[in-house]
Amino acid sequence: MTSETPRRRLAPEVRRRQVLDAAVAVFSEEGFHGASMEAVAARAGVSKPLVYAHGGSKEELFAACLHREADRLLRSVQSAAGEPGDEPLVRLRRALRAFFHALTSRRDGWTVLWRQASTGPFAGEVDALRRRIVDQAADLVAGGLGLPRGAVVPYAHTLVGAAEGLAQWWLTSDDALDRTDPADALADMLVGVVGPGLAALTDTIAPSTAVSDQR
Amino acid sequence: MTSETPRRRLAPEVRRRQVLDAAVAVFSEEGFHGASMEAVAARAGVSKPLVYAHGGSKEELFAACLHREADRLLRSVQSAAGEPGDEPLVRLRRALRAFFHALTSRRDGWTVLWRQASTGPFAGEVDALRRRIVDQAADLVAGGLGLPRGAVVPYAHTLVGAAEGLAQWWLTSDDALDRTDPADALADMLVGVVGPGLAALTDTIAPSTAVSDQR
DNA sequence: ACCCTAACTACCGATGCGTAAAGTAGCCCG
DNA sequence: CGGGCTACTTTACGCATCGGTAGTTAGGGT
Numbered sequence: 001m002t003s004e005t006p007r008r009r010l011a012p013e014v015r016r017r018q019v020l021d022a023a024v025a026v027f028s029e030e031g032f033h034g035a036s037m038e039a040v041a042a043r044a045g046v047s048k049p050l051v052y053a054h055g056g057s058k059e060e061l062f063a064a065c066l067h068r069e070a071d072r073l074l075r076s077v078q079s080a081a082g083e084p085g086d087e088p089l090v091r092l093r094r095a096l097r098a099f100f101h102a103l104t105s106r107r108d109g110w111t112v113l114w115r116q117a118s119t120g121p122f123a124g125e126v127d128a129l130r131r132r133i134v135d136q137a138a139d140l141v142a143g144g145l146g147l148p149r150g151a152v153v154p155y156a157h158t159l160v161g162a163a164e165g166l167a168q169w170w171l172t173s174d175d176a177l178d179r180t181d182p183a184d185a186l187a188d189m190l191v192g193v194v195g196p197g198l199a200a201l202t203d204t205i206a207p208s209t210a211v212s213d214q215r
Numbered sequence: 216m217t218s219e220t221p222r223r224r225l226a227p228e229v230r231r232r233q234v235l236d237a238a239v240a241v242f243s244e245e246g247f248h249g250a251s252m253e254a255v256a257a258r259a260g261v262s263k264p265l266v267y268a269h270g271g272s273k274e275e276l277f278a279a280c281l282h283r284e285a286d287r288l289l290r291s292v293q294s295a296a297g298e299p300g301d302e303p304l305v306r307l308r309r310a311l312r313a314f315f316h317a318l319t320s321r322r323d324g325w326t327v328l329w330r331q332a333s334t335g336p337f338a339g340e341v342d343a344l345r346r347r348i349v350d351q352a353a354d355l356v357a358g359g360l361g362l363p364r365g366a367v368v369p370y371a372h373t374l375v376g377a378a379e380g381l382a383q384w385w386l387t388s389d390d391a392l393d394r395t396d397p398a399d400a401l402a403d404m405l406v407g408v409v410g411p412g413l414a415a416l417t418d419t420i421a422p423s424t425a426v427s428d429q430r
Numbered sequence: 431a432c433c434c435t436a437a438c439t440a441c442c443g444a445t446g447c448g449t450a451a452a453g454t455a456g457c458c459c460g
Numbered sequence: 461c462g463g464g465c466t467a468c469t470t471t472a473c474g475c476a477t478c479g480g481t482a483g484t485t486a487g488g489g490t
Contacts, residue, residue: 031334033248047438116334119246157384158377165376169369196411224456
């Protein structure tokens with residue numbers, strides 16, 4: 001606490017980034033209600049009014065954190081999935097790998113998104129984000145198996161939930177994976193568990209539904 | 216609002232139950248911070264001091280809700296799983312069926328448990344509950360496949376996450392299942408997805424681990 | 431040296447937990 | 461049927477926390 005930073009003037013853009021980073025950190029630790037604007041200010045090494053100047057109200061600030069992290073996550077997963085022409089299970093594995101990689105490299109962003117935001121005034125926004133991810137998964141599965149999109153939606157939810165569960169284990173347990181790339185290992189585990197079941201899905205539900213029924 | 220309940224005297228035990236029911240309802244709708252003690256009192260048709268008399272402080276009240284719902288859920292899943300001697304996949308399917316049934320029949324209890332409590336001062340307690348459920352799943356999987364318990368823990372997390380994801384879809388989407396028993400259908404779907412993968416697990420990780428290494 | 435504006439200190443008002451005090455009425459018992 | 465024990469209500473308030481802002485200070489480019 002000897003660092004009596006003597007009040008530096010910074011460009012608005014830089015300050016805004018600082019404040020947002022601090023907000024993500026604090027929100028991820030304390031939650032939306034638990035975090036105080038003063039805590040955010042302290043974490044950013046800055047005074048409270050400055051947080052208001054750059055982040056707006058508390059809700060606006062939280063929403064900004066949410067959107068930034070959500071965009072990051074979605075973009076990386078989406079770009080990793082690659083072109084629709086590729087092998088389905090390969091695409092799925094790549095997407096999962098990107099997902100786990102994003103989580104591990106940005107832990108607190110993940111926490112803000114899925115744990116803290118699920119309650120309160122942002123449940124709707126988080127559900128929307130989750131829906132976008134589930135939609136990606138549904139596209140992947142439907143495209144890979146040649147099944148109607150509507151029929152695979154519950155399975156997409158299952159898949160995303162499974163990824164969340166595995167991620168939770170990975171982020172909270174202190175067990176180590178004996179692989180050089182943890183995200184790789186996690187993606188392999190998940191594909192190993194759900195891969196066969198998904199592949200067998202064609203026989204399970206295809207007979208009862210028209211394949212051409214694209215929603 | 217014409218129901219001017221004319222002030223009934225009740226046994227403490229009954230009142231306590233009333234207050235707890237109201238608390239679960241309000242907490243599930245508004246979250247821990249969003250709910251006010253006065254709202255709980257109003258929902259129970261009772262005055263605020265009485266809520267304090269029977270429920271203690273807000274945190275104690277919430278914790279009581281948490282524990283009651285958690286115990287209910289765990290007990291029903293545990294008893295449904297049945298004896299270790301039975302067929303592994305059958306046990307798993309029974310447990311999942313009980314899980315989904317508990318969710319559907321006690322929606323707000325579920326909401327309190329998993330959505331509202333995951334943040335704030337109760338994250339630890341919810342993690343403990345989740346761990347107990349994961350432990351049950353791990354026992355089921357390890358026992359069924361004859362694998363060391365330590366090796367299946369991540370897969371148990373995956374399984375529980377998958378169940379959560381499917382449950383979320385079932386509780387939020389308005390799609391209907393064309394089965395007489397939704398819990399049955401959900402359990403079937405989940406077993407269909409993860410069953411083959413779990414069964415194949417023996418070949419995947421058994422060679423690299425001693426089977427007798429029970430933790 | 432000047433002035434714009436980033437940044438700070440200090441404060442207000444609202445909200446909500448928790449409780450105290452005083453009165454009212456249900457229900458058991460004689 | 462009547463009296464009293466006590467569960468319950470009403471009302472009011474203390475107190476802490478925290479979101480948000482008004483007025484002041486000082487950094488640094490020109």
